[in-house]
Amino acid sequence: EVQLLESGGGLVQPGGSLRLSCAASGFTFSSYAMNWVRQAPGKGLEWVSGIIGSGGSTYYADSVRGRFTISRDNSKNTVYLQVNSLRAEDTAVYYCAKALSSSWQFDYWGQGTLVTVSS
Amino acid sequence: DIQMTQSPSSVSASVGDRVTITCRASQGISSWLAWYQQKPGRAPELLIYAASSLQSGVPSRFSGSVSGTDFTLTISSLQAEDFATYYCQQANSFPLTFGGGTKVEIK
Numbered sequence: 001e002v003q004l005l006e007s008g009g010g011l012v013q014p015g016g017s018l019r020l021s022c023a024a025s026g027f028t029f030s031s032y033a034m035n036w037v038r039q040a041p042g043k044g045l046e047w048v049s050g051i052i053g054s055g056g057s058t059y060y061a062d063s064v065r066g067r068f069t070i071s072r073d074n075s076k077n078t079v080y081l082q083v084n085s086l087r088a089e090d091t092a093v094y095y096c097a098k099a100l101s102s103s104w105q106f107d108y109w110g111q112g113t114l115v116t117v118s119s
Numbered sequence: 120d121i122q123m124t125q126s127p128s129s130v131s132a133s134v135g136d137r138v139t140i141t142c143r144a145s146q147g148i149s150s151w152l153a154w155y156q157q158k159p160g161r162a163p164e165l166l167i168y169a170a171s172s173l174q175s176g177v178p179s180r181f182s183g184s185v186s187g188t189d190f191t192l193t194i195s196s197l198q199a200e201d202f203a204t205y206y207c208q209q210a211n212s213f214p215l216t217f218g219g220g221t222k223v224e225i226k
Contacts, residue, residue: 045163047208050213050215059214103168106165
């Protein structure tokens, strides 16, 4: 059974940083691209970042490029999102999502971790 | 960036009704489109991928189709558990983008 478990969210002041983690199980982790998708309170879904199975290529939304960094450790079956220079508009539930093989469509999602940026 | 325009933003329907939701891409995306269902407080779930392929375990009352840059999600006979918000997502090019969502409510 595929499972994705996010952690690392919390309350942080504007300008602060966090590292989000997503621990995966139930599939060959290194064979699949992984993504982060966020949802601000009461709003729709926004793709944030993606990384291919080897970790060799990464992709970002314009709204986070230069502030967020996605990475993965295939030996630990974990994908990370380092979030820096946080702004109020980054407040959201952050979901980890596994991509289908050879496609950037998401067949499994974690339960999400809430990041709140407030002073 | 590819814009995904989803309509309607909300629809009121009764159990047994046929419901159609549309997503229009601002440029060609071939069949690189997925549909997701999200219930309150829950993560999204994949319904349809590659525009018309039914994800394993998803009831056959859900179907997807494409005509050019217009994509359609159809629920053939709405069930009580289908009241939720639905999103489309293009997977043709980065940045990946979602439609604004369609909330299916009980009439």
